[in-house]
Amino acid sequence: MSQLERANFGSKLGIILATAGSAVGLGNVWRFPYMAGENGGAVFIILYIICVLMLGLPCMISEFIIGRHAQSNTARAYRTMSNGRPWMVIGYLSVLTGFLITGYYAVVSGWCLQYIYASLVGHLQGDPAYIKQYFVNFSTDTYKPILWTLVILGLTHLVIRHGVRDGIERASKMLMPTLFILLLVIVVSSCMLPNAWAGIEFLFKPDLAKLTPDVFLGALGQSFYSLSIGMGCICTFASYYSKQTNLGATAVQIGVIDSIVAILAGLMIFPAAFSVGVSPDSGPSLIFITLPNVFQQAFSSLPVVGYVIALMFYALLSLAALTSLISLHEVSTAFFQEELHVTRNMAALIVTVSCCVMGAFCSLSLGGVEHLSFLGQTLFDIFDFVTGQVFLPVCGFLTCLFVGWYIPHKVVRDEFTNWGTLRGRMFHVYLFFVRYVCPLFILLIFMHQFGLI
Numbered sequence: 001m002s003q004l005e006r007a008n009f010g011s012k013l014g015i016i017l018a019t020a021g022s023a024v025g026l027g028n029v030w031r032f033p034y035m036a037g038e039n040g041g042a043v044f045i046i047l048y049i050i051c052v053l054m055l056g057l058p059c060m061i062s063e064f065i066i067g068r069h070a071q072s073n074t075a076r077a078y079r080t081m082s083n084g085r086p087w088m089v090i091g092y093l094s095v096l097t098g099f100l101i102t103g104y105y106a107v108v109s110g111w112c113l114q115y116i117y118a119s120l121v122g123h124l125q126g127d128p129a130y131i132k133q134y135f136v137n138f139s140t141d142t143y144k145p146i147l148w149t150l151v152i153l154g155l156t157h158l159v160i161r162h163g164v165r166d167g168i169e170r171a172s173k174m175l176m177p178t179l180f181i182l183l184l185v186i187v188v189s190s191c192m193l194p195n196a197w198a199g200i201e202f203l204f205k206p207d208l209a210k211l212t213p214d215v216f217l218g219a220l221g222q223s224f225y226s227l228s229i230g231m232g233c234i235c236t237f238a239s240y241y242s243k244q245t246n247l248g249a250t251a252v253q254i255g256v257i258d259s260i261v262a263i264l265a266g267l268m269i270f271p272a273a274f275s276v277g278v279s280p281d282s283g284p285s286l287i288f289i290t291l292p293n294v295f296q297q298a299f300s301s302l303p304v305v306g307y308v309i310a311l312m313f314y315a316l317l318s319l320a321a322l323t324s325l326i327s328l329h330e331v332s333t334a335f336f337q338e339e340l341h342v343t344r345n346m347a348a349l350i351v352t353v354s355c356c357v358m359g360a361f362c363s364l365s366l367g368g369v370e371h372l373s374f375l376g377q378t379l380f381d382i383f384d385f386v387t388g389q390v391f392l393p394v395c396g397f398l399t400c401l402f403v404g405w406y407i408p409h410k411v412v413r414d415e416f417t418n419w420g421t422l423r424g425r426m427f428h429v430y431l432f433f434v435r436y437v438c439p440l441f442i443l444l445i446f447m448h449q450f451g452l453i
Helices: 010-022 026-038 042-070 074-081 084-119 128-139 142-159 163-191 198-203 213-226 233-236 249-277 289-298 303-339 345-366 379-406 409-416 426-448
Strands: none
Touching: 010 163, 010 233, 010 249, 010 303, 010 426, 026 042, 026 084, 026 213, 026 249, 026 303, 042 074, 042 198, 042 213, 042 233, 042 249, 042 345, 042 379, 042 409, 074 084, 074 233, 074 303, 084 128, 084 142, 084 233, 084 303, 084 345, 084 379, 128 142, 128 289, 142 163, 142 303, 142 345, 163 198, 163 249, 163 303, 198 249, 213 426, 233 303, 249 289, 249 409, 289 303, 303 345, 345 379, 379 426, 409 426
16 A cells, blocks of 8 residues: 555544543453552552653554654554564564454453343342352453454444444544543543542552552552553554644643553542442452442442443443454554555454454463463463563564664654644653653563562
C-alpha cells in the first residue's frame, strides 16, 4: 500500500478517541484499582501521574514519530526508519507482542461478557465462597470461556474489517463516550453509599508513610503498561495520522483521558468496597471474585439498584476490553495486509482465526485440558509473562534508544514540530527524557519485575 493510498482518521476527535481507546482497557479498570489498593491509594496515584508525564508521554510521542513518518505498519515502519539495519527487529517484536497479547487478552475479555450474562440472569447472587467457586468453575470450564472468546473476537473482527474510518474511528466514537457514561453513573452510585467517604479519602488523601521504592516502581510499571507502549498499537495508529496532527498535544490528551479513567475506576470501586468493609488490596481477584459480592452487599437495601450496577459494571469492563482488542487486532491486520499484499478482509480473517486458536489453547490451559503447561506454568500465564514482563519492556527500551540516538535529529524534530509549523519549545526536554530518563526507568521496571531491585 503506498502512502497516497493509506487510510487516515477523518477527524481530530477520531484520532483522540481511537488512540485513547487503545490505551484505555482492562489495565485501567482492573489493574489500576488493585495496584492502587496494594500500594497506598493516594500516594500511588500521585506517583502514577508523575510517571505518566516522565515516562509514558515521551515513549508515546516516540512511537507517534516512527509511525507517522513511515506511514506503514509497525514492522515496516522500523525497517524503513532503520534502513534495514538490526534496529528493525524492534518493529517485528512489537507486532509479535501485540499478536500474542490479542490471543490471551481475548480470553479475559470473554470472561467480562460471561459476567454480563451472569449478572443479567442473577447467577452472581450468593455468599463470597459461592462467588469464588463460580469464577473457578467458569474459568476452568472446557467450553464456555472459549465460546465467549470467539464472541469477543468476532465483534472485534466486524469492526476491523470495515477499515480505519468506517470501522475503528466510528466504533471509537460510540464505545468511548458510552464507556465514560457508564463509568460516571457507577461512580456517582458508589460515592453515595454509607461510609463511601473512607474510600474517597483512601484515594485522595496521601499518607507519606506509604511512600516506598516498591510503590514508586509499581506506579512506574503501571504508567508504562497502561498506555499500550511497546505493543505496536500506538505506532500503527500514528501511521493513520495526518501531517497536521500535533503529536505532543495528542499524547498529552490521551495521557489525561487514560489517567482520568483510571482514577474514576478507583472512585467506582473503593467507596463501595469501604462501605461494606472489604479490603482495598484484594489483588487481581478484585473484579471477578470480590466485586460481585461488594455490589450485592452495598446495595442490599435496594437489590434492583445492585442488579443494575453490577450489569453496568461488567458492560463497562467489556467495552474497555473491546476498545483495546480493536487496537491490538489492527496492529497485526495492518502487518499482514501490507506484508502479504492481501485485502484487508483477508488480513483481518488471518488474525481473527489465529487468535481464536491461541485464545482457545490459553483458555484450555487454565483447567479444561491437562498438559497445556510448562515448568508448572499454564500457557495463559506463559503468554502473560513473556509479553508483559519481557517483550514490552524490551520494545520500549529499544524504541527510546532508537529514536533518541539513531534516527537523525532533524527527522525527530521535524515530526515533533510538524516541520516547523509548531514552536516545539519542549523538544529538547522531550529528547533528554527519551535519551536518558525513559531508558533508565524502563530498565528499573524490568529489574523490579525479576526481583533484582
